Amino acid sequence: MNPAEELKQKLPAAVVSTGMQLNKPMAVIKKEELLNAAKKVKEMGFDHLSVITGTDYNDHFEVVYNFFSYEKKQNLVLKVITDHDNPEVDSLTSLWKGADWLERETYDLVGIKFTGHPNLIRILLPDGWVGHPLRKDYDMNTEQFVTMGEGGEDVVSTDGGNLLRRK
Amino acid sequence: METDELLINMGPVHPSTHGVLRFKLRMDGEIIKECTPVLGYLHRGTEKLGEMKTYLQFIPYTDRLDYVSAFPNNYVFVKAVEELAGIEVPLRAEYIRVITMELNRIVNHLVSIGSLLMDLGAATMIMWGFRERENALQLFEKLCGARMTFNYIKPGGVREDIPEGFIPQLNEFLKDMEKRIEDYEQLINSNEIFLMRMKNIGVISAQEAVNYGMTGPTLRGSGVDYDLRRYEPYSIYPDLDFKVCSRPEGDSYARYIVRIDEMKESLHILRQVVDTMPEGKIVSNPKYGIAPMTGTPSAVSTYFPRIFTPPAGEVYSRIEAPKGELGFYVVSDGTTKPYRVKIRSPSFCNLTAIPKMVVGLKIPDLIAAFGTIDVVLGDVDR
């Protein structure tokens, strides 16, 4: 049986719709019910969280979770849609430890907040970087530079401080 | 006596962090209390560039993600695009792709094992490894003119057909490599000091490995017998005979042995592929951006660049790269450029488990464990 349909049977309140992501069964989940759905998914044997993707669609964000079951060799895709002004979804770190960095990365580059994440700070870009680069409205024209502070921490500025040899 | 914890900052420039990774270590004497990796020193914004380039323009960037094994990177992006656009690939092209990817797996493991041994203090293995790597790179060069960054696999096939003399040279390499792997085993496997350094170091159980999202040799070293080539087959892997190498121990030594075994399996695969190589086209349809390389170089320029637009949709495509599960999540909005490219890199996800693995160990153990995770920073930071 299609695992997306199975999930819908088990949790009818959480699943908005089911469909296919090309060749993988996909279920669109209500934002509030994500953690419950994820718990159920894990119970169903999907033990491998492959990837978390956040995408900016100008008016809303989509967060896509790709799961895989080592036992049943099945794929399952969960999709959550959030609003654009204050994108927030529940964190899955309590279920998959691997979600930790994937969520931090999504937060860093796309700017989606994961509530309940133990350590939601930027991972690839330094603290203090302005904007989230993978948003469609990210300002590519303003160049930001990183310099080192007293204790070796990163300091972000737009002029480069003493870093550049000539302005 | 009063004691204090020592904070040590390893990297981003440190001989054994394989590039620009940085560890913040909280130490009690020589024992690691807490290890925090700090990433991002090689963050080049590849995903953003993916949105700014056309599909064909983006292929060279995939080479530079995991620069030790670039062919699988090439392949998985192209595979995603092919799935999205529903492009057929001729059989001969698939065979050539598998040759490149398996050769690249051998190259990757040579570099990985070599640098592991160098970090442990035995510099000879890396020299030997690079000697054989050089032979493989000559094969790559013959095939596509590049040593490390290939831009060879294209939607609908491969860029050029196999040149003359490639197959004999490949056969020679395979024969040579078999002997060499025995040499390596002789040099390393029975070395008492090596065993002392590797056994029971950086142990991670199967459940934890799965929970952390580890994949590839690091997962198989923990006893999870899982390989995408076998269980979610792509390309011509269903027709090939190979075994999935795994070890139950979950320590550094197991991960190392898995790599050595995988090299042997790759040789086995390559021998089969060479023997059963079919004749035929290497491109299904040149309109996807491949110039048939039969004429002069100017013939190439008349075909390039091709712009093609896959239909709108999204796809997550993944393969078993040498380092683990490598996936590309591509969203198309029906224009010439991808709307979103997300790279699921094996190094990034495998590295997640390092803080768990090394607590209570010492700095030399951190290096041994980290070496067997086999991380390339271009792949981690993207």
Place this chain on the structure above:
Amino acid sequence: MDPVTIDTTKIKTVKKKPVTALEKLEDTGLISTVLAAREREGLILFSTVDQIFNWARLSSLWPVTSGLACCAIEMMAVAMAHHDIARFGMEIFRASPRQADLMFVAGTVTKRMAPRVKQLYEMMPEPKWVIAVGSCASTGGPYHESYAVLKGVDLIIPVDVYIPGCPPRPEAWLYGVIQLREKIKNEGYGAKWGLNK
């Protein structure tokens, strides 16, 4: 007392086949007393010191171990068996910048890495040289449009030799090293003191 000067017009150099060890040495082009004296028209004493020091410096360039990205793998390839940079006495990759003479900026310099690269350079003792390897380190290369990449390492530190390529082949790398050796050969210790310009 006037410094000893040489009338360069009166020096005739006839190229002949090198026979003795010293002649062979001169023939390698690494050390050439006559030519150097003619070029500088300055203090013979200092130009000889110059040559010895320059020869020493170009013969033992110890690079600092700092790979940044793709090019670092080729840096390893250059140091390994096939291409063997040790032939030039350069296989001593020092992990500590305090003991290094040369920095290969091998790979993409990201914004976040830039201050570290600069600090590494500043930690190296004089005299020191920098080779920017690959298009990323030279100009930003394929990542020129990226938000996170510095567009050329010469924005932050002075560069002596640029090696193009993405990544450069080891042969190109060795050629770059040879170019740097040429450059060092024509530097002056006395020039630094303002003596033999």
Place this chain on the structure above:
Amino acid sequence: MIANAYELIVYILTLLGVYEPVLNIFQLLGIEYVLKIIIVLVEIGILFVFVLLTVMFLTWMERKVVAMVQARYGPMVTGPRGLLQPVMDGIKLIGKEDIVPAKADRWVFTLAPFIVFIPALLVFIPLPFGQSLIISDLRVGLLYIIAISAVSPIAILLAGWASNNKYSLMGAMRAVAQDISYTIPLALAAIAVVMFTGSLSTVDIVNAQNGTWFGVIPRWFIFLQPLGFILFLIASIAEMGRIPFDFQESESELVAGFFTEYSGMKFAMFFLAEYAHLFSVSGIIVMLFLGGWALPILPFVPAALVQLVSLGVFLVKTYAVIFFAMWLRDTVPRVRIDQLLNIGWKIMIPLALLNLLVTGFLITAGVF
């Protein structure tokens, strides 16, 4: 019989007919001791130059041996076969900027390289290079050697502490822990040899090994003390701080260990001391277990050449040991610091004590 290098120089000068007149002049002036001092200085000068040249050669040899094992060429551009490479390295290091880190303890930081360098040279004083080629045959030569080598950990600790760098400090602590735990089995293994000779004098030790059993087997202590030899060899490799025991540096872990912050000439002194140490320790191994300059063919050598031949024999043996150390370096990985200390305290010291016990028992029983 010529006892040491001083007498050898006097003998050669006498043969040349120079010594007598010069001595007469000095005697007339009443300052004979000045001549003695001059000869001693010449002696020391020769030793110093010899050691420096050897050290330079060793760095070249090391690079060539490593290259050979790793299927490379090694230095070959600078001078014939790259032989000038170490000279160039030396000149370059003289011309480098000398950096003292801002937060370092300036005095100690400057002093430490000298404290490392000088003992590395002093060790050579009681080392017999040939039948009479010894600076001074101290009656407690072996004790002197062990005592002098114990100075270097202090200097390493000074260097590591003064650098004000965490890696340096950790490297220094490791080096000291390692030195202490390996000096003990080293000394114990050497004592077993002393039990045969009954003398700490290095000359007596070598003389005891001069000769053969049954006219074929040389009377080297390696045949009487195989276990002692292995213990001494392992311990001395640890003393030298080479792979597999190179904890003072351990490049992949601690950047460059205790000399991370050193540059220019000060770094060169550590470098030189390291190789001088390699040479002296190999010489001591040869002296204790491999018969020093002694070889069964030596009695058949014409008397005029005996000094040269004995020097040659000693050097060949020493270089064989050095080659072994270099070969080992390319073959094995580094052990971990706690494993190293475990081996030292839990295996080597008990074995060394056992070796002493058995040796003592056998000597008392009159087997030897």
